Structure formats: structure tokens, C-alpha cells
Amino acid sequence: MPRLDARHVFQAVNALDGLLAAGAAGHAVAPVPALAAIAASQAALTAACLCPRCRFLGPVITRVATTKPEVALTFDDGPDEAMTPRILALLAEHDARASFFCIGRRARQAPQLVRAAAGAGHSIENHSWDHSPRFALFGSRRLAHEIDETQDLLADLSGQAPSCFRAPVGFRNPWLAPLLAERALRYAAWSHRAFDTLDPAPARIARRLSRALMPGAVILLHDGRNARDAAGRPVLETVLPTLLRGLQARGLRVVDLPTLLAGHDRALPSQDVPERDAAPAPRAFR
Numbered sequence: 001m002p003r004l005d006a007r008h009v010f011q012a013v014n015a016l017d018g019l020l021a022a023g024a025a026g027h028a029v030a031p032v033p034a035l036a037a038i039a040a041s042q043a044a045l046t047a048a049c050l051c052p053r054c055r056f057l058g059p060v061i062t063r064v065a066t067t068k069p070e071v072a073l074t075f076d077d078g079p080d081e082a083m084t085p086r087i088l089a090l091l092a093e094h095d096a097r098a099s100f101f102c103i104g105r106r107a108r109q110a111p112q113l114v115r116a117a118a119g120a121g122h123s124i125e126n127h128s129w130d131h132s133p134r135f136a137l138f139g140s141r142r143l144a145h146e147i148d149e150t151q152d153l154l155a156d157l158s159g160q161a162p163s164c165f166r167a168p169v170g171f172r173n174p175w176l177a178p179l180l181a182e183r184a185l186r187y188a189a190w191s192h193r194a195f196d197t198l199d200p201a202p203a204r205i206a207r208r209l210s211r212a213l214m215p216g217a218v219i220l221l222h223d224g225r226n227a228r229d230a231a232g233r234p235v236l237e238t239v240l241p242t243l244l245r246g247l248q249a250r251g252l253r254v255v256d257l258p259t260l261l262a263g264h265d266r267a268l269p270s271q272d273v274p275e276r277d278a279a280p281a282p283r284a285f286r
């Protein structure tokens with residue numbers, strides 16, 4: 001079956017627009033099937049925008065095909081005054097490296113944390129300027145602004161421009177992939193996620209993450225907006241040491257995402273992992 005992408009949907013919509021225009025000009029068309037096809041195309045495009053790991057809107061990093069015993073940890077939504085230093089200390093204890101997908105506005109508020117993470121050998125990546133819940137509704141110009149402002153600040157603070165981008169909540173639109181390509185940025189999703197902003201039960205999160213103990217896994221965690229357990233502690237305080245010990249016990253080295261990608265073996269087949277164990281009912285974002 002031929003591969004479909006966003007451009008095909010737009011071509012279909014344009015063709016159907018032409019049909020409707022012909023109808024408006026008095027030519028014979030069948031409006032009901034044409035409208036149904038437009039609705040179906042729009043529904044397919046909307047579904048793709050809301051699907052964080054779909055390749056319909058451009059290349060996406062999920063699980064990396066590698067023969068090396070390596071796993072990438074990624075932390076979103078920071079830097080966070082309370083959590084980022086604790087995470088940096090835990091990573092140092094386990095000689096682990098990670099990627100921090102920083103929100104530009106937060107990085108401007110706590111530049112010392114970005115410098116500290118970069119200075120400890122972690123990679124700093126781009127997670128938009130504002131982390132707007134409307135990100136996927138932005139046009140090309142606004143998206144470029146979100147990417148470029150953050151890119152400039154993080155490059156300045158860390159000494160190296162980010163090489164990966166992740167959209168807020170993973171929602172994208174068809175304008176994002178061309179902008180990333182122009183900037184030589186790769187789009188990073190994940191293979192396993194903890195739901196650590198939504199789930200207050202560390203044991204349940206640890207169980208979910210136990211499925212991520214495999215080479216090439218890209219694990220999504222959060223230093224910003226971490227859920228609190230029954231005692232009021234951020235869940236990662238309990239979960240992260242368990243995860244790091246589990247990875248170590250399996251002989252898996254914890255690396256940042258660019259390092260994992262550098263070991264990508266193109267001879268291996270794509271290794272998508274189906275997502276299971278959905279999060280608890282989400283509360284409103286922010």
C-alpha cells in the first residue's frame with residue numbers, strides 16, 4: 001500500500017475544493033460524497049496531529065534500532081528549581097547521561113540550571129518557548145518563533161545548539177516538519193513514557209517503566225510538572241532511582257538522545273513499541 005502523508009491529504013482537500021467550486025459554478029457534481037471525503041480527510045489530518053508518534057507528519061524518533069546496550073532518558077518541561085537539581089544529582093550518582101528538553105521561557109528564568117545540566121555532560125534540547133497547549137494550531141511563522149527563540153537561548157546557555165525538538169504534549173501540525181528540516185533539527189517522540197505528570201502512584205509508574213529496559217528505548221520523564229505521591233513528594237524521587245538501578249542491572253548504559261542516535265544501526269528494522277497502559281484520566285494542562 002502506498003505511503004500517505006500530510007501533503008496527500010492537502011492535495012485531496014484541494015481537489016475536492018475544486019469539485020465544490022465547479023458545483024458552485026453550476027456544473028454537475030455530487031456534493032454529498034465530496035463533503036464526506038473532505039470531512040474524512042480533515043479527520044485523518046486531525047488524528048495525525050494528535051498522534052505523538054505517527055510518521056504521517058514527518059520523521060519521528062521513537063525506539064532507536066541499535067545493537068549497543070544503550071537507553072536514552074529524556075526529561076521534559078524544565079528546568080525546574082526544585083526537581084532539576086535532584087535529578088542531576090541522581091544521574092551523577094549512577095554515572096548516567098540524559099537529555100533535557102527545556103521550555104525556553106523556563107530556561108530564561110533559571111539559566112543556571114541549564115548551564116549546570118550542560119556542564120555535567122547532559123544534552124540540552126528544544127521543547128518550544130512557551131509550551132502552549134495551542135502549539136499544534138500555530139501557523140508557520142509562530143512555530144518558527146517558538147523554535148528559534150528557544151534554540152538561540154539554549155545554544156547561548158549550554159554552548160551547543162540543540163539537535164532535537166519535541167512539541168508540547170507531542171501534538172504537531174503539517175508546518176512543523178519543514179521548519180525542523182530547514183534547521184537540521186530532528187523530531188523526537190519516545191518509545192516509553194512514564195505518565196509522571198499525571199499518575200501519583202510511584203509503584204504503578206515503575207511497573208510501566210519496567211517495560212522500557214531494552215536497548216534503544218527512548219524514555220519520556222519530566223523534571224517540570226511532576227505529579228506528587230501520597231506523601232506530597234514528586235513521584236520521580238522514588239521512581240528514578242528504581243529505574244536507574246533496573247537499567248544498570250540489565251547492563252544498559254544510560255545516555256543522552258544524540259548519543260543513542262549516533263549508535264543507530266540502519267541495517268536493523270524499525271523498532272516501534274506499541275504504547276500500552278494508558279495514563280489515568282488527565283487533569284487540565286497547567
Ligand SMILES: [Zn+2]
Pocket residue numbers: 076077127131167168169
Ligand atoms: Zn512538555
